[in-house]
Amino acid sequence: MLKTLGAQIKEFKKDSFLTPVFMILEVLMETVIPLMMASIIDNGVEKGDIHHIYVMGGLMIVTACVSLFAGVMGGKYGARASTGFARNLRKAMYENIQTFSFSNIDKFSTAGLVTRLTTDVTNIQMAYQMILRMCVRAPITLVCAMIMAFFINAKLACIYLAAVILLGIILAFITVRAHKYFTQVFPKYDDLNASVQENVSAIRVVKAYVREDFEKERFKKASENIYKMFVKAEGVIVFNNPVMMAAVYTCIILISWIGAKMIVVNSLTTGELMSLLTYCMNIMMSLMMLSMVFVMITMSIASAERICEVLNEKSDITNPENPDHEVTDGSIRFDHVTFRYNKTSDTPVLDDINLSIASGETIGIIGGTGSSKSSLVNLISRLYDVSEGAVYVGGKDVRSYDLDTLRNEVSVVLQNNVLFSGSIFDNLRWGNPDATDEQCRHACDLACASEFINRFPDGYNTHIEQGGSNVSGGQKQRLCIARALLKNPKILILDDSTSAVDTATDAKIRKAFAEEIPNTTKLIIAQRISSVMNADRIIVLNNGVVDGFGSHEELMETNAIYREVYESQTQGSGDFDEGGAK
Known part of the structure; x- marks a missing residue:
């Protein structure tokens, strides 16, 4: 001491x-x-x-x-x-x-x-x-x-x-x-x-x-x-x-x-x-x-x-001796991944996950509350390390990368959206400190944020209170998405980050992603099947295990949980937790 x-x-x-x-x-x-x-x-x-x-x-x-x-x-x-x-x-x-x-x-x-x-x-x-x-x-x-x-x-x-x-x-x-x-x-x-x-x-x-x-x-x-x-x-x-x-x-x-x-x-x-x-x-x-x-x-x-x-207290996630400083593409592979928050726990949060995602794909992730959706994507940017197995990004184990390099190429819009006191420009440049005003505006166009920003008297110079208390939940989510896009990442993860926006705006955001950043791998966690049904493939998680992985049509034919949730939501009466419990 x-x-x-x-x-x-x-x-x-x-x-x-x-x-x-x-x-x-x-x-x-x-x-x-x-x-x-x-x-x-x-x-x-x-x-x-x-x-x-x-x-x-x-x-x-x-x-x-x-x-x-x-x-x-x-x-x-x-x-x-x-x-x-x-x-x-x-x-x-x-x-x-x-x-x-x-x-x-x-x-x-x-x-x-x-x-x-x-x-x-x-x-x-x-x-x-x-x-x-x-x-x-x-x-x-x-x-x-x-x-x-x-x-x-x-x-x-x-x-x-x-x-x-x-x-x-x-x-x-x-x-x-x-x-x-x-x-x-x-x-x-x-x-x-x-x-x-x-x-x-x-x-x-x-x-x-x-x-x-x-x-x-x-x-x-x-x-x-x-x-x-x-x-x-x-x-x-x-x-x-x-x-x-x-x-x-x-x-x-x-x-x-x-x-x-x-x-x-x-x-x-x-x-x-x-x-x-x-x-x-x-x-x-x-x-x-x-x-x-x-x-x-x-x-x-x-x-x-x-x-x-x-x-x-020393961080249990550190750089290797000779880290890689380049992420070649946005491909992702989970190789027999098991993860526990508590190393002594008998029950893993994620159990034997095997997934292969090509660079540029749009992947939807759905599952009931507590099915470890956030835990899965947190392993990609090494916010946590796997307990067993390995996660590969760009063909290399994420543990071989320089942490700053990896996290700059894997942009995450977390479930809890946080804005900081300062102007909208200040908050957007958290994603890229050197971004021009035009780049900031373009990112907001993709995130459908420019439509409400332009209505503010001060526009992009509007002051944001601590925690973003003077903007709505949907506005906060769109600003956070724009901030993540400014990093120009190879992998973009949206962790239930469109839950507070209406369905029409959600569709516009997904369309903009498909047209403007086709080479970026996009992982979208959602509770609404409408937010992911147009994705290239969809992962269905159930209690930390992959219950299904395929396109919307394939899952409708082969996965009972996905089919039940889809039917309950299209009838306007259910969410994933209710559907999955049937």
């Missing part, structure tokens, strides 16, 4: 080194000041030597200024190191998340990743700054003050030593108990963030179903869980201050009582007693600072473990 986190300090190593250096300098200056005070009292005030008072007073001012300068510089470099470290952690996590395959992303919730990038990183930032400053300052102060106390009077210094040992034991007990609760509290933040995220993203549904009170109660419950866990943790930590203060006051009383008796018998001077009392405060304050550091570290350990989970 330390190695993983330490690798992100990078260019802030200098700041991380200078911070403790200045902290040590500050402590040394502060340690010398009580000795100067003792000298002023013993050799200046009591002996009436005004020159000595002036000299030592001047030295004290210089020492205090050096201490102040060191403290300021330590704070400056510490802040720079901790904020830079936090920045690098966020950047490293975000960049690593971008490399994740779908299976990697499935291991983490969206809310969990947000918490790690925000709350957990903030905890690490605070802890790192305290480690650089307090964790150096406190033990150095403790050691220096203890040495000076023993140098002045070993008998009285033993009081400090006993207090330090006792407080160390109590502090260790508090830290161990508190860590258990802090480990449990941060996953609760994931639940809270999930509640907020779902509520905000689905606010229209919440209001439509008048579920505001339910959502409030859900948020209250998540917030209450965090509150309870923090109360338990703080309930342990709360003993820290009273124990520390009790030790401080006990030491002051003992030093004052025993020291006064020693002054009477001339075995201790007034200045030395004052110095010991000052060192007493230094020692106890350093212990209090250490306790704060340990509390912060206790909190941050749980955060550090969660951050390392993301940083250490």
Whole structure:
């Protein structure tokens, strides 16, 4: 864990080194000041030597200024190191998340990743700054003050030593108990963030179903869980201050009582007693600072473990050593493909799939809900890797291609259509950043999107809200299709991406595909048989198995499921799930 986190300090190593250096300098200056005070009292005030008072007073001012300068510089470099470290952690996590395959992303919730990038990183930032400053300052102060106390009077210094040992034991007990609760509290933040995220993203549904009170109660419950866990943790930590203060006051009383008796018998001077009392405060304050550091570290350990989970997670889909950078054509072949989302699962999602698709063919894919239609096409662009067998594109195993090359040639319009904030042009150029305005318009013509875009007052410069909330479902689907076409792919996959458009528009889109991109292999997942019946061939999936593969006419003769669904849909009363169940 330390190695993983330490690798992100990078260019802030200098700041991380200078911070403790200045902290040590500050402590040394502060340690010398009580000795100067003792000298002023013993050799200046009591002996009436005004020159000595002036000299030592001047030295004290210089020492205090050096201490102040060191403290300021330590704070400056510490802040720079901790904020830079936090920045690098966020950047490293975000960049690593971008490399994740779908299976990697499935291991983490969206809310969990947000918490790690925000709350957990903030905890690490605070802890790192305290480690650089307090964790150096406190033990150095403790050691220096203890040495000076023993140098002045070993008998009285033993009081400090006993207090330090006792407080160390109590502090260790508090830290161990508190860590258990802090480990449990941060996953609760994931639940809270999930509640907020779902509520905000689905606010229209919440209001439509008048579920505001339910959502409030859900948020209250998540917030209450965090509150309870923090109360338990703080309930342990709360003993820290009273124990520390009790030790401080006990030491002051003992030093004052025993020291006064020693002054009477001339075995201790007034200045030395004052110095010991000052060192007493230094020692106890350093212990209090250490306790704060340990509390912060206790909190941050749980955060550090969660951050390392993301940083250490490696994508299970990577480029081969010498990848192919050219996809020759859009041919596809599934060779005894079996696929499981969970490698330990006994039941595969796809079982022994054998298909051969020629380049330029239009292939329809239909099947009931949960028949693994999306899973099948996700294997083509290596969004997931097969568990057994192989998928070939352009005559080569997809695992032999460079990932960027493969995915640029296999354009997927996913089932969940997503648009980003920006103009329509901005969204279209996600498919091709170098596309001209004319190319964007042509892609929209093919996707039947230009007809509604031209009705907007700002046309292609119309601003799209986050998630495409200001356009309809059908408009969003057509924009996503146009975006995919701009990649000029060899394979185009439409994963139920015309479900929100009317039948006439669906037919226009399919006609445009046939005329304008005849050499592109087109895979169309649909629930409506009318969307795929004119395809060259149609795949019928049933529970992860190919139940039929052929043209519309062939399937009408040979496949009972396809025939029943066709008859039920042409009669205007059924969908695939209902037909397949007959």
